[in-house]
Amino acid sequence: MRVLVVDPDPARAALVAEGLSGVDPLEVRHAAIFDEHEAALFEPDVVVVAADSPDRDTLDSLREASLANPRPVVMFVDRSEPGLAEEAVRAGVAAYVVDGLAAGRVRTVLEVAMSRFALMNQLRQDLEKAKADLASRKTVERAKALLMKERGLEEEEAYKLLRKLSMDTGRPLAAVASDLLAFAGVLKGGKA
Template sequence: MRVLLVNDTDKPIAELREALLAVGYDVLPQVATAAGLLKAVQVQQPDVIILDVDSPSRDMLEQLAMLHREAPKPVVMFASDGDDRLIRDALGAGVAAYIVDGLAPARLAPILRVAMARFEQQSHVRQKLDDLEQQLRDRKDIDRAKGLLMDKRNMSEADAYAALRQQAMKQGLRLADVARRIIAMADLLG
């Protein structure tokens, strides 16, 4: 497993690097601050990101939220600050595990496994949500296209649906794609 370390504190994290290497992780070149995080993730393609911070700054949380949107990865944050608001903000920005009060090397491997499992679970939920949202958009477009056919060609709902299906089969397209073409054409023609 490839691990990217981000050290946003004055303390050295050589002990963390050694603990990761000892349990068999591939530790990538360290990132000094959160500002270069997105680029480092895109270039180095880590499996997990570990942040060592005193307290997550607003800039760091913004960088993590951007990372979560553009290149999601499991993120483990070790922090000295256990403020409830900061923890909620960090979790909202995509942090899979927020660990307060130090990082014991013996706890590292289980923490990373939990963070990766939580990230994977969230990814599946996010994918299901995306799929459901797409199905809803498809359904709305199909209904709108049926309405246009019913209105412009005096068709029944069943006939409009049958016409959409027939066109989709003839063109080798999905029903929703044919519906979107009809909607676009109707918008073009006014």
């Protein structure tokens, strides 16, 4: 396991590393502040941020980093202001622990955070795929409707024609449907 510990306090960072003893293989790197470039070079499996209290700069950095390179992030803080836990979660933090940094808890918290991150990441991917599939279906339906109107075809015939064009060109059905709609728009004087 590769762990990046971000903490200005070396003693607290050592406590995190101590909590991971027995993990094999293990590589722990310590940084006083979060730097996405350094994190990307190290490629950690999990980032642990430990601090007295989370600051907005760190949360902003984590938010930007999670957009470009999502990875599980665990935050141990000594104290928290109202609303900061929610802000941390929105910044991509998988586990937010207040006043609970103890060597004996570190490994379990990291394992749960990594599992939760993997689950949430899979849900995000599934959602994006579902949205893309829905958009493709809408495009195919619009193309079928166009063929039905312009060529006087039944729905099944219009679908078979789209499917044949897809197979003949070796392109996905949605791409063929999208091209058909674009060409129809050009022929009617609309935008491509």
